[in-house]
Amino acid sequence: MEAADSTRKFCAQCGALLPADAPRGVCPHCEFHGALGMLGQDSEGPRSTGPSAPSAEDFAHLPGRRFGNYELLEEIARGGMGVVYKARQLGLNRIVAVKMILVERFAGKQSVQRFRGEAAAAGVLQHPNIVAIYEIGMQEGQHFFSMDYVEGQNLAQLVGHRPLPAARAARYVQIIAEAVHYAHEQGILRRDLKPSNVLIDAATDQPRITDFGLANRLESDASRATDLESLTLSGQVLGSPNFMPPEQANRGRGKVGRPSDVFGLGGILYFLLTARAPFLAESLETTISQVLNAEPVAPRLLNPSVPRDLETICLKCLEKEPARRYTTAQALRDELTRFLEGKAILVRPISRPEKVWRWCRRNPVVAALAAAAAVLFFLGFAGVTWQGQRASRAAAETKVQRDLAQGHLYATQMKLVHAAYQAGKIGRALELLKAQQPPPGQRDFRGFDWRFLYRLCVSPSDVLATNASGFQSVDFSPDGRMVAFGSSDGMVEIFEAQTWRRVAQWPPTTESSPASRLAGGTPPGSRR
Numbered sequence: 001m002e003a004a005d006s007t008r009k010f011c012a013q014c015g016a017l018l019p020a021d022a023p024r025g026v027c028p029h030c031e032f033h034g035a036l037g038m039l040g041q042d043s044e045g046p047r048s049t050g051p052s053a054p055s056a057e058d059f060a061h062l063p064g065r066r067f068g069n070y071e072l073l074e075e076i077a078r079g080g081m082g083v084v085y086k087a088r089q090l091g092l093n094r095i096v097a098v099k100m101i102l103v104e105r106f107a108g109k110q111s112v113q114r115f116r117g118e119a120a121a122a123g124v125l126q127h128p129n130i131v132a133i134y135e136i137g138m139q140e141g142q143h144f145f146s147m148d149y150v151e152g153q154n155l156a157q158l159v160g161h162r163p164l165p166a167a168r169a170a171r172y173v174q175i176i177a178e179a180v181h182y183a184h185e186q187g188i189l190r191r192d193l194k195p196s197n198v199l200i201d202a203a204t205d206q207p208r209i210t211d212f213g214l215a216n217r218l219e220s221d222a223s224r225a226t227d228l229e230s231l232t233l234s235g236q237v238l239g240s241p242n243f244m245p246p247e248q249a250n251r252g253r254g255k256v257g258r259p260s261d262v263f264g265l266g267g268i269l270y271f272l273l274t275a276r277a278p279f280l281a282e283s284l285e286t287t288i289s290q291v292l293n294a295e296p297v298a299p300r301l302l303n304p305s306v307p308r309d310l311e312t313i314c315l316k317c318l319e320k321e322p323a324r325r326y327t328t329a330q331a332l333r334d335e336l337t338r339f340l341e342g343k344a345i346l347v348r349p350i351s352r353p354e355k356v357w358r359w360c361r362r363n364p365v366v367a368a369l370a371a372a373a374a375v376l377f378f379l380g381f382a383g384v385t386w387q388g389q390r391a392s393r394a395a396a397e398t399k400v401q402r403d404l405a406q407g408h409l410y411a412t413q414m415k416l417v418h419a420a421y422q423a424g425k426i427g428r429a430l431e432l433l434k435a436q437q438p439p440p441g442q443r444d445f446r447g448f449d450w451r452f453l454y455r456l457c458v459s460p461s462d463v464l465a466t467n468a469s470g471f472q473s474v475d476f477s478p479d480g481r482m483v484a485f486g487s488s489d490g491m492v493e494i495f496e497a498q499t500w501r502r503v504a505q506w507p508p509t510t511e512s513s514p515a516s517r518l519a520g521g522t523p524p525g526s527r528r
Contacts, residue, residue, distance in 0.1 A: 155195035169272035193264025242277035243267035259322035266317020
């Protein structure tokens with residue numbers, strides 16, 4: 001395997017970006033929990049502090065050191081529990097990888113059991129995309145196993161901070177899913193799928209699954225529960241929290257099974273598309289809380305180039321409830337095949353109402369408080385709106401009544417102006433006319449009648465000159481809406497005071513005046 005880029009180093013266990021001073025190529029979280037696993041005591045008590053077998057540390061600075069039938073060439077990987085060397089198998093003269101427990105002299109039965117369980121689980125699997133196990137044994141008191149040597153990087157190193165193209169990411173996960181389905185068919189549950197546990201063969205660009213330290217057999221739920229208890233210390237979570245399914249983080253969320261590995265495959269796909277884990281927080285407790293209660297950020301929000309169908313497939317794998325995921329890794333593999341071939345996928349995106357409903361189910365207390373707050377808000381909003389509308393209607397009605405009253409007052413004032421004019425009190429008439437000028441912002445009721453009377457008071461000769469009939473008298477109706485003109489030949493014409501529209505005309509007569517015509521109504525024979 002090639003070393004990681006010197007400027008970007010990643011944890012060999014969880015794939016997280018390492019700080020510059022991180023020891024042994026693992027992040028502080030994995031280092032701490034790996035140490036807990038190796039310092040754990042079995043039922044027989046702590047190991048003797050007397051003379052002990054050599055540990056993997058004893059080989060770290062001895063290139064070319066002979067180890068049984070192997071020549072150790074260089075250290076190529078180190079994790080919380082084991083260290084891996086590139087080695088030459090002398091009998092067959094081939095390059096292999098040899099893995100040992102990191103600190104053998106402090107390892108209890110649980111660590112040895114887990115170490116040998118990894119080799120046993122992988123040893124029964126013969127698949128081109130699973131790293132094959134060659135030999136399991138003990139040499140010089142040191143537990144070890146040898147396996148395929150893969151020249152290349154793991155997926156965490158390959159991605160770094162740059163997401164892979166969608167088609168390439170889908171192809172990798174498609175192949176990995178087929179290998180995981182094969183493992184399931186052989187009765188092996190992987191349980192810790194993550195980018196750092198998948199190597200990319202530099203020669204073939206094929207993914208190879210490695211590190212079966214948490215693998216277990218599918219057939220026995222009882223043995224699986226016992227294994228979960230035996231390999232989990234107090235306060236220690238089994239697996240990598242950033243890629244862990246909820247049922248593995250909390251046994252109350254359901255049984256760990258095939259859908260759990262589908263969740264891990266979805267986590268790998270998410271990482272390849274976004275260059276980050278589905279769940280990422282500063283502390284273990286916060287990360288576990290996200291795993292149990294939070295939805296991962298949609299990949300397209302982090303990388304808009306991700307096709308919507310591939311995002312839908314990814315989020316389907318990361319469903320909280322196992323029953324909502326793809327039932328098998330083979331079903332996921334088939335869906336990715338449809339995507340790569342440009343065919344329609346079977347699953348549909350989650351609708352927004354469904355997302356809200358699921359969030360409410362996971363957070364019932366917060367949802368209830370939010371619903372109560374929303375009801376109070378809408379009730380308050382409805383009350384304020386009703387009161388506003390009521391006030392608006394009242395204001396409109398008040399305005400109508402005020403305008404009506406002002407209209408009646410205006411008509412009365414115009415009658416007083418006309419009466420003052422007829423009485424020869426021109427000053428009084430002008431005073432009344434000027435009083436009708438409205439203040440700024442108020443309605444102006446003045447119309448033709450006001451202008452006519454004003455001109456009549458100011459320039460009566462102009463008014464008489466503009467009248468074609470040469471009227472000799474003028475009068476207003478009692479309501480001020482009509483004005484009548486009487487000419488010298490006895491013709492009477494009635495106009496609307498506001499619009500100056502003629503509404504009636506009487507032929508010459510000596511029996512009636514304009515005032516009597518207005519008071520008596522329209523006589524027979526009037527023209528309109």
